[in-house]
Amino acid sequence: MNKILTEVTKMIAREIILDTVAAINERLVEISHAIHARPEISNEEEFACEILSKELQSHGFDVITDIAGHRTGFIATKSSSKAGATIGFLAEYDALPGLGHACGHNIIGVTSIGAAIALSKVIDDIGGTIKVFGTPAEEGGVNGSAKASYVKAGLFEGTDVAMMIHPGSHNQKTPSSLAIAPMDFEFFGKPAHAASCPEDGINALDALLLFYNGIAALRQQLTSDVRIHGVILDGGQAANIIPDYTRARFYLRAATSEGLQEVIRKVKSIAEGSALSTGCTTKYTHIQHVLDNLSPNAILDDIFATTLEELGETVSTVDRAMGSTDAGNVSHAIPTIHPTLSISDTPIPAHTVEFASACISPKADASISLGAKTLALTGLKVLTDSALLENIKRTFTA
Secondary structure (H helix, E strand, O other), rough: HHHEEEEHHHHHHHHHHHHHHHHHHHHHHHHHHHHHOOOOOOOOOOOHHHHHHHHHHHHHOOOEEEOOEEEEEEEEEEEEEOOOOOOEEEEEEEOOOOEEEEHHHHHHHHHHHHHHHHOOOOOHOOEEEEEEEEEOOOOOOOOOOOOHHHHHHHHOOOOOOEEEEEOOOEOOOOOOOOEEEEEEEEOOOEEEOOOOOOOOOOOHHHHHHHHHHHHHHHHHOOOOOOOOEEEEEOOOOOEEEEOEEEEEEEEEEEHHHHHHHHHHHHEEEEEEHHOOOOEEEEEEEOOOOOOOOOOOHHHHHHHHHHHHOOOOOOOOOOOOOOOOHHHHHOOOOOEEEEEEOOOOOOOOOOOOOOHHHHHHOOHHHHHHHHHHHHHHHHHHHHOHHHHHHHHHHHHHHH
């Protein structure tokens, strides 16, 4: 009798979730377009933070802002009086400098709050807690990657699973990603007149160019998963002055966090050698957190894929890798998934003007409803099956 009642409760909860998403869908699309029209770069997402958090408050969530050193971060919580698991949804909403929402974070934020709102409508009956982690600065930059800050601050402790969806060209389970270390490399020399007394100077630009070319030479001895790319941010002030200061920013990436540490060691050695050979000194700085590679929970990923198929969608079996994400740090702290949903019938690369346009297309708007339903129903399955949750945790620990 209890088993039958439980199944009936699950069926009723499922219908409530689907009905709720349908009822709030127009508002979710409205918010997505509003955030898209007002792109805000890392740690400046005041409008997006406010509109997302206030929408959650209007549905009974308790919201706190200014999280772990990120003024535009928030955590929204809604709990049942009944005991149960804690489901976390990750919301991103920052834009790219110069490109706006060319990575679809306007979609990610509303999809996550839509799922949380829908699941919250049944939480009193099934028990548990729902959290939305509003995480600024996913695209990085100075003090970037809020999820890593949240992990470091222990804010995911007590949350059983974390989920989000990223827009893309295909429906797929969590793709592989690269660990990343964004770093600044500075070189310090001595100025002098470049024509009358160059011998009195120490050329910091020479050191930087040796460094740049040293990295180019290193690439031949790196494994195929490693990516190193950078730009010169400061190459000197005038052509008739020996440059006494130069700076470059490089992103170092590798398939695993362990492999990334070895890459960092090698690149630091190149910087030190370049400085030594030119008489300069050098300094290297991590401009933000080092990000881990994504380590998805296979069981939770399978539940998501099955749920998506139950809603009439197909899931690609090809792993189309992504760049890097601070969700990787979350995935090393608690069971996490980061699947993608298609917003285009033809492949469009992210971080392009074309992808930014696609993020407010009719198919992108439809993906918000589909994503919110899929995430909420995945959360429902975890909340109503304690054995399933234990398997998820066991797999994560292993």
